[in-house]
Amino acid sequence: MADHLWLLIVLLSLCAISVLGDVFVSIDCGASRSFTDENSIVWKGDEDLISNGVSHEVQSNYSISPVMDTLRVFTTRKKNCYSIEAEKGGKVLVRASFNYGNYDQKSTPPIFDLHFDGNFWITVNTSEAKIYEAIYFVKMKVISVCVAQTRPGNFPFISSLEVRSVDSQVNRNVDTNYALFMNARFAYGTSETIRFPADAYDRIWNPALGNGLLNMKSEASVIDVDIPNNPPQEVLKHAIMAPNTSQMITLGLPIIDYPFRYPLYINWYFSEVQEVNSTDIRSFRVLENMLPFSLAIVPPFGKVTVYFISNLTATPATNFSLNPLGDATLPPLINAVEVYSISDALTNGTNNKDVEGLVSLQNAFDVLKEWGGDPCLPAPYSWEWISCNNDPMPRVTSLNLTGFNLSGQLPDFRNMDALEIIDLHNNSLNGSVPDFLGNLPNLKQLYLADNQFSGSIPRSLSINSNLNLSLTGNSLLCTNANSCRESNKNDNKTSKLPVILGITIPIFFISVAVMGFLFIRHNRHKANGPSHTGDISYNINGPSSTRGTMRGGNFDDKGVTELTRNEKERFYGSPSPLLTED
């Protein structure tokens, strides 16, 4: 009963935060039934979402969780994509997980590429289980996540896929045209993973205990988390603390298995764990590689402040220390950290005229519906039956559906006006040859041979001398040799341009993304022994270079503070402007 009541409260509070068309989709790839996990997350199988691919299960001794134990493997096509409806312009968290688990008994974990919304995400090396997470503004009405084969015999697979709406203010100090890829997200001083429902956006906070540090529990019964990042209270109720004021806390960067090709975005969360009386003061600052980096930090009790750095250029050797200031009577502490990489600028997708034309072809011919994701991007992973140019918003230049067993009439795709080649020979297309084909301004080759077209050849084609046209093998077609009466201009114009696949031109914002190496971290820690040390390494050095200026912090009204290196250089690196209030 009490449990039910609690659930009800959770649901009610969820409703409260769902503003506009929130997405909370959890796909258990390769599974056929749905189930609800211990966090009340409802997972559904993917059979209705994707027609290609084959379901498998991991070997039982590689089991991680029900969700990670089934997978879908793709042995055909350059790329295979999941499409999930979303709110254009909304911010989302997308999480894709991979557990090879020797499902094929070949002990050869594949390597393949992961894409999202026409952007390259990362090369996935599945020799260990992996979870990747991206946070960004969606430019289209549909989110696509694709796996693409890049090596012979390395068949891509995916174990699970999650999409959650997040508030647009989360990690807001990044240009909206970039994604944040998550590298690490730690809740310090706790031994439990924290995610939904404690975190409304289902960010996964991995536990990390301090090595040589004290694990603290907050005395505050309620912590006000009403700040843009909206961190869960559960995360802020714990902290790690140095044992005394002659000690500092050193935070390394997470060890991630790719070069630091991207600038970093880091959030540090501070909340006082005890009521500090008037004679005590807990004040410290951040050092980067032992050099002063921030002004004084004084964690508030019952509240939280977030310090962030945007666009930080770092190396794997970069470390940060929390160093007590001279007047401090209490040692430094920290509750949580998030480390993201900032992506390259996000693509705006294939030109919308072509997307609309391709959608009309897919609506006319079911077999084409098996292709998803962005048609052209990222290059060279276009759909097999088209070719694209290299424009920033690529155009489709060739359409080749030879031998696709297409039957019925051709739909109207006159908007695909960059087409140079159309090869539709050897199908069962019937009805009249559409007039618009002859008006495509760039068309040079049109192969319609071996179909069942009927009626007369449209004038637009017969007078088009630039065109290499082939119409043989259409016995019902009226040609000079086989002339028939001018048929009633039975121009079946099915010119309903479906607007479904919302790869529309994004006008507004964009993205952020994140990629995680949670499992790597996890495994690494396991390998090093039972205690999770997170990013923390204990530093015995005293607060040597700590003197310096003491300042009253630099909080904005929302409790989010940009770390400042010194007075002149307000930002470290050049952080992106603060944007998008809606």
Ligand SMILES: *[C@@H]1O[C@H](CO)[C@@H](O)[C@H](O)[C@H]1NC(C)=O
């Ligand atoms: C699972 O079992 C196979 C043999 O059945 C063994 O080779 C493999 O190392 C085991 N894997 C794990 C993670 O225990």
Ligand SMILES: *[C@@H]1O[C@H](CO)[C@@H](O)[C@H](O)[C@H]1NC(C)=O
């Ligand atoms: C994949 O990861 C494994 C383990 O981390 C590593 O040994 C291997 O070299 C990686 N393969 C490639 C091609 O990077």
Ligand SMILES: *[C@@H]1O[C@H](CO)[C@@H](O)[C@H](O)[C@H]1NC(C)=O
């Ligand atoms: C601070 O703590 C460290 C480690 O616990 C200890 O070695 C050191 O003596 C302490 N210093 C003071 C001044 O208490």
Ligand SMILES: *[C@@H]1O[C@H](CO)[C@@H](O)[C@H](O)[C@H]1NC(C)=O
């Ligand atoms: C403040 O708290 C410290 C312990 O945290 C205690 O030693 C000290 O006496 C307290 N001072 C006052 C004025 O209460």
Ligand SMILES: *[C@@H]1O[C@H](CO)[C@@H](O)[C@H](O)[C@H]1NC(C)=O
């Ligand atoms: C942090 O970086 C500084 C400067 O590079 C280095 O001297 C120090 O040893 C590093 N600390 C740790 C714990 O790695």
Ligand SMILES: *[C@@H]1O[C@H](CO)[C@@H](O)[C@H](O)[C@H]1NC(C)=O
């Ligand atoms: C995508 O659109 C945005 C906003 O219109 C623009 O700033 C950006 O340069 C475009 N990106 C590309 C790759 O065309």
Ligand SMILES: *[C@@H]1O[C@H](CO)[C@@H](O)[C@H](O)[C@H]1NC(C)=O
């Ligand atoms: C279309 O693709 C087929 C193979 O699927 C190929 O033989 C044919 O040459 C292509 N047509 C054009 C115009 O390139």
Ligand SMILES: *[C@@H]1O[C@H](CO)[C@@H](O)[C@H](O)[C@H]1NC(C)=O
């Ligand atoms: C025509 O396409 C069918 C598939 O629909 C294929 O089986 C057949 O071999 C093709 N014929 C020629 C001559 O290419």
Ligand SMILES: *[C@@H]1O[C@H](CO)[C@@H](O)[C@H](O)[C@H]1NC(C)=O
């Ligand atoms: C072609 O499509 C028809 C139905 O439209 C189907 O009966 C036939 O099996 C298909 N042939 C091939 C080779 O796919």
Ligand SMILES: *[C@@H]1O[C@H](CO)[C@@H](O)[C@H](O)[C@H]1NC(C)=O
């Ligand atoms: C075209 O073929 C479809 C079946 O493939 C049939 O239903 C339709 O009546 C045909 N249309 C014409 C004009 O022959």
Ligand SMILES: *[C@@H]1O[C@H](CO)[C@@H](O)[C@H](O)[C@H]1NC(C)=O
């Ligand atoms: C037209 O097609 C024929 C046969 O495929 C080819 O020999 C010729 O070069 C083509 N002409 C043009 C202008 O593409």
Ligand SMILES: *[C@@H]1O[C@H](CO)[C@@H](O)[C@H](O)[C@H]1NC(C)=O
């Ligand atoms: C990050 O900094 C680099 C150089 O400091 C700058 O060229 C780039 O535009 C910045 N990116 C963002 C997203 O602010």
